[in-house]
Amino acid sequence: MNPLKKAVDSWFGRGEASITIPPMDGAFRPNDLLDLAPSNLEAPAPDCLAVTSHGVIVSSDRSLLRVDKPDGAEIASFDMAISALTGLPDGGAAVGLIDGRIVFVGGERGGTTLARNPEVACITALAPASDGALLIANGSATNGPAAWKRDLMEKNASGSVWRIDRQGRASCLAGDLAYPYGLLEEAGSIVVSESWRCALTRIFSGADGRKEPVLENLPAYPSRLSRADDKTIWLALFAPRSQLVEFVLSEDGYRGRMIREIDADYWVAPCLRSGATPLEPTQQGGVKQLGVLKPWSPSRSYGLVARLDPAFRPIASLHSRANGRRHGVTSCLMVDKRLFFAAKGDGIVASRTYEGLVS
Amino acid sequence: MTEPPLPETPLLAETPPLSETPLLEMRRVSKEYRGVAALKNIDFQLRRGEVHAIVGENGAGKSTLVKILSGVVAPSAGEILLAGDRIQIAGPALARRYGIAMVYQETSLVPTLTVAQNLYLGDEKFYNRLRGTYIEAQQFLQSLNFPVDPTATVQSLGTAKRQMVEIARAVRLNAKVIIFDEPTATLTPEEKHHLFTLIDRLREEQVSIIFISHALEEALDISDRITVLRDGAHIVTADAKTFSRETLIRHMVGRSLSDELYGRPGDNSRVRPPGEKVLSVQNLSMQNVVQNTSFSIFAGQVTGVFGLVGSGRTETARIIAGVVKRDLFHGGDVRLNGKSVRYRTPRDAVVDGVVYVTEDRKGDGFFETMSVAENVYMGHISSPKSHGAVASMSEMKALAAEWTNKLNIKTLNSDARVIELSGGNQQKVVIAKALVQAPKLIIFDEPTRGVDVGAIAEIHNMIGSLADEGLAVVVISSYLPEILSLSDRILVSRQGRIVEELSPEEATSESVMFAAVH
Helix, strand or coil: CCHHHHHHHHHHCCHHHCCCCCCCCHHHCCCCCCCCCCEEEECCCEEEEEEECCEEEEEECCEEEECCCCCCCEEEECCCCEEEEEECCCCCEEEEECCCCEEEECCCCCCCEECCCCCCCCEEEEEECCCCCEEEEECCCCCCHHHHHHHHHCCCCCEEEEEECCCCCEEEEEEEECCEEEEEEECCEEEEEECCCCEEEEEECCCCCCEEEEECCCCEEEEEEEECCCCCEEEEEEEECCHHHHHHHHCHHHHHHHHHHCCHHHCCCCCCCCCCCCCCCCCCCCEEECCEEECCCCCCCCEEEEEECCCCCEEEEEEECCCCCCCCEEEEEEECCEEEEEECCCCEEEEEECCCCCC | CCCCCCCCCCCECCCCCCCCCCCEEEEEEEEEECCEEEEEEEEEEECCCCEEEEECCCCCCHHHHHHHHCCCCCCCEEEEEECCEEECCCCHHHHHHCCEEEECCCCCCCCCCEHHHHHCCCCCCCCCCHHHHHHHHHHHHHHCCCCCCCCCEHHHCCHHHHHHHHHHHHHHCCCCEEEEECCCCCCCHHHHHHHHHHHHHHHHCCCEEEEECCCHHHHHHHCCEEEEEECCEEEEEEEHHHCCHHHHHHHHHCCCCHHHHHCCCCCHHHCCCCCCEEEEEEEEEECCCEEEEEEEEECCEEEEEEECCCCCHHHHHHHHCCCCCCCCCCCCEEEECCEEECCCCHHHHHHCCEEEECCCHHHHHCCCCCEHHHHHHHHHHCCCCCCCCCCCHHHHHHHHHHHHHHCCCCCCCCCCEHHHCCHHHHHHHHHHHHHCCCCCEEEEECCCCCCCHHHHHHHHHHHHHHHHCCCEEEEEECCHHHHHHHCCEEEEEECCEEEEEECCCCCCHHHHHHHHHC
């Protein structure tokens, strides 16, 4: 771009420098469908869902829990918190820990552990490849999974996607990704959700790691992807975009000082659940009209799950609005026409039947 | 001169008693344009203190009838009587002297003058004290309950407020007969209520009112009697209470059109699924008219935008199409097929396939001194399809023939001037001028305002077929049944932003109106 035009645009706040967010309309039209879903399990920070021989399981802090048991029967527990989980075709599961190790539970490789790769320290998502290998999303080269907010505020794009074959050999498929948080293999390519670009990106297999956009300009930060039996795709989006956060991201000086001086919980940044403490910025307000809370400031947290067609175009969505109790959805799965989702912000795993409800 | 024969009224349910002389009477009045009969032996009587609605399709002769009464055109035959005396209305000034005032459908104010100056236009003295004029105008407007600033220039006002000034001017002239031509087309429900109260007041003061409206419910509500014209002929005159909407339409078009027009609500089988996202408007702002509005438009769908006058719908559409500009600082973003765009002129938008069909067809929609063919060709030469810098007469004629045929434009030939056509056919010319530009996104702003029911059905069908062909279609309308029947998706605008999105299944008159006003 012409540097002069860039400078002018930056001054006027237009073009690439415009501080705007895409509307939640069309397929993203708000509703209360997530809030209407009955709760299956309440657990601390339920994060990643997977289907195994135990049925639907969820990672919660250091444990793997069964979703179909109200008390969340524990399947396994670890010495570190879990940051990613995937079900394997043999009924087992691969579990990514926050220190970078990958542990297999059940199935053929049950009990084995892949040692930490120094270049893969932020495992955010795992997915089985069709050839038996394991695909890994490494969110950031500098921050761990718990420091995702810092990674956003530092405007990093240091994430990568890796492949580990059955012999344990690791290869990097693509780098320079803005916090890859979800993975899906698709006919010779991998579709990755890049949280900080608010986009889905296709990575073509091959040495060059060629990338192309699949879906851009999402109204929220995307996380895990899953495919349903009917070939439609389910995408969890863990926090909404807001003009305020976009503005803070454009103000380097302010952001730097905020990172240095303020506790991360109180940053002007998206979060999995907001409104819980009066120390939070700009969240303690609003009025109730007709029984619906109208926040005077855009909410920093939200619950959102999107259904995409096989070509990755949004066709419907389920929401938990500002006053809902299903915020911070980081994972969703469609199993037997029932949609399961983990609302990490509110510590709830819930499910509902889905019969093509559209927004 | 021999006495003209007695009028032949096909149906006069309540003829006035012999003792009561009509205030205004037309006897066997005819008017021909270039040998084409616009009015054929019309008999019309207006009583003192009555509200008399004249309804009919475009081309039925309503406008010609009131133009004769207001002195704009002279009749080819027949006579006019005022309080029993034969008169000749040789011009608008004479009509005013006879106490006949006209409030035009398309406003006839001087845009560069202030409201007060327009109100007192023609009454200027050698020395005019502006301050006094403004105070007087302010008091007068307040007495009518019209919230219009007398010091504002007319060009800075929206269409609804311009119409208020027009009405105020007619009232100010102390007219005995006031002709309202589509007075409510641009008014909000509240403003309509004020207007109807005003009409009631005028009726009590024995002012006679001729009320022309395509909103049949209004004609049924407000008028004492209704006259229906069709193809320049008088069809029926009767008490308003003897009519229903259906019987009126049947008299107007000779067939029932109700289902054809607004039969869509509840019929969800015809809802089109959304295609690709064509347009994404993000946090768009323009002064205090458009305020941080965001919405998307999808291909293959009709997106209806409903809102009251002043809700920022038109302004948003005009920003998208490059007619006006958004705020210089942080005015938001418009993305066409994912690409950020900012049009300096409408032509840039047309080149990208974005076309806006204006709500003010006479002001912005066509060149009134040009022919149908020239107008359509003007649309063509601004489109990317046009390569040559030299106008081709053969191409112009071919295009005119193609679009006259496609849109069923009723005209003698393509050399006829657009201004001579009826409102519905003028609108079709404006639409042809837009469609010839091969748009990918087309925004219709009040596409059926001032258009008769027959043409409305044709325009609705055309809008639907454009969406079926895969175009992204936006219809801005203040008429709820139109929005409900046409839209595959409904956006509601209020105070400069889109505040609600409704699917056809959940949209009802109540839910849409609730979103528009709360």
